[in-house]
Amino acid sequence: MPRTRLYSLDDLDDIPGTKVFRARESRQAYHLHKFCMSLMKEENRKAFKADERGYLDRYDMTDEQKEAVLERNLTKLIELGGNMYFLVKIASTDGWSAQKAVSSMSGMSAEEYAQMMLAGGRSPEGLRSIRDKN
Amino acid sequence: MARISGGIATSHVPAIGAAFDLGKTEEPYWKPIFEGYEYVKEWIKDNTPDVVILIYNDHASSLMLDIVPTFALGFAEKFESADEGWGRRPVPVVENHLDLAAHVAEQLVIDEFDLTLINEMDVDHGCTVPLSLVFGDVEKWPCKVIPLAVNVTQFPTPSGERCWKLGEAIRNAVKTFPEDLNVQVWGTGGMSHQLQGTRAGLINEEFDKRFLELLAHEPEELKYITRLEYLREAGTEGIEMIMWLIMRAALGYGVEEKHRFYRVPASNTAVGHVVYEAKS
Numbered sequence: 041m042p043r044t045r046l047y048s049l050d051d052l053d054d055i056p057g058t059k060v061f062r063a064r065e066s067r068q069a070y071h072l073h074k075f076c077m078s079l080m081k082e083e084n085r086k087a088f089k090a091d092e093r094g095y096l097d098r099y100d101m102t103d104e105q106k107e108a109v110l111e112r113n114l115t116k117l118i119e120l121g122g123n124m125y126f127l128v129k130i131a132s133t134d135g136w137s138a139q140k141a142v143s144s145m146s147g148m149s150a151e152e153y154a155q156m157m158l159a160g161g162r163s164p165e166g167l168r169s170i171r172d173k174n
Numbered sequence: 175m176a177r178i179s180g181g182i183a184t185s186h187v188p189a190i191g192a193a194f195d196l197g198k199t200e201e202p203y204w205k206p207i208f209e210g211y212e213y214v215k216e217w218i219k220d221n222t223p224d225v226v227i228l229i230y231n232d233h234a235s236s237l238m239l240d241i242v243p244t245f246a247l248g249f250a251e252k253f254e255s256a257d258e259g260w261g262r263r264p265v266p267v268v269e270n271h272l273d274l275a276a277h278v279a280e281q282l283v284i285d286e287f288d289l290t291l292i293n294e295m296d297v298d299h300g301c302t303v304p305l306s307l308v309f310g311d312v313e314k315w316p317c318k319v320i321p322l323a324v325n326v327t328q329f330p331t332p333s334g335e336r337c338w339k340l341g342e343a344i345r346n347a348v349k350t351f352p353e354d355l356n357v358q359v360w361g362t363g364g365m366s367h368q369l370q371g372t373r374a375g376l377i378n379e380e381f382d383k384r385f386l387e388l389l390a391h392e393p394e395e396l397k398y399i400t401r402l403e404y405l406r407e408a409g410t411e412g413i414e415m416i417m418w419l420i421m422r423a424a425l426g427y428g429v430e431e432k433h434r435f436y437r438v439p440a441s442n443t444a445v446g447h448v449v450y451e452a453k454s
Contacts, residue, residue: 047401057372057374061328062328074239115371126234128259132258137189138442139441142370142375142442157375157439160438161439
């Protein structure tokens with residue numbers, strides 16, 4: 041079986057506006073993600089909402105990660121290794137829809153983003169490759 | 175002998191599950207999506223399998239934090255619906271078929287798939303939303319379900335080619351199970367969507383529709399789409415479509431396509447759904 045269509049993992053950095061979640065990020069965000077998964081229990085959601093800072097201090101996260109959680113800065117949390125499937129549990133705890141959470145990273149307002157989705161979503165045209173500008 | 179009689183593929187968007195649970199299926203936003211599932215809800219009445227092997231991905235509900243298995247087979251007697259941050263979905267418990275699950279698990283390892291077995295886990299929307307879409311609001315799921323989770327979150331995920339081979343191996347495993355069982359394989363997830371970064375909201379209708387066409391008629395063409403191509407063309411979460419290839423390969427060469435549905439958007443995602451009957 042020919043293996044001609046394999047690619048370098050570095051190519052994953054060539055997609056505009058995208059950070060691909062890999063082993064290093066998974067480790068970098070381990071404690072952040074542990075916090076996120078703790079929100080899968082009602083009593084933990086209540087404890088977090090009652091004292092966000094105090095609750096975060098139970099976890100061995102970096103200060104930068106804690107600040108980004110307090111700010112609900114999902115863009116920053118992705119930069120700090122986070123993956124959306126974990127992070128969305130913060131949004132759910134806040135009663136945000138997944139669409140509102142995702143829109144907060146898109147550079148658009150939640151309303152503009154919702155309209156874009158209703159109109160068929162964001163075209164991949166020009167957003168496939170930084171190198172090839174297509 | 176057991177046989178694979180058919181397959182279903184569907185997106186498993188969590189917001190669809192929420193709309194279902196909150197009784198919003200008649201609202202203008204959701205109605206056209208649920209209408210796309212009217213066919214399968216009728217079809218399944220005449221084609222209820224004994225067991226569904228349900229290919230899905232866990233969304234950091236039971237896996238992905240401490241353990242990141244590439245292919246993981248659910249091996250508990252039953253699986254509760256996970257609390258993903260807003261309470262458990264009010265759906266029936268998913269019950270396993272342990273004899274078939276054990277047989278498949280053993281045969282897959284013999285067939286060189288280094289499978290992980292999960293003796294305890296909850297199942298999230300990836301597993302329960304497809305069950306709700308197909309079976310509707312029921313007291314008890316009308317068949318057993320063997321959940322098989324694929325890592326599509328942490329890169330590198332398995333390749334499309336590897337998923338295809340897994341589907342073939344599942345087919346061979348089921349065919350050698352001595353009990354007379356009617357088995358379906360369901361592939362879930364997709365279609366194009368991206369949930370992060372400034373490229374969030376990406377939808378590629380052309381890519382999705384070509385995928386649906388080839389899946390029915392020339393599925394082996396799809397084996398060679400690389401992970402990088404899925405990311406570029408269908409978004410970081412669009413790579414979930416590799417799970418549809420497991421279903422398709424498990425059905426064998428020829429299928430009769432009974433139904434095809436595509437709609438944008440459901441929340442952030444392009445919804446795709448097909449129903450196939452196996453010919454051999």
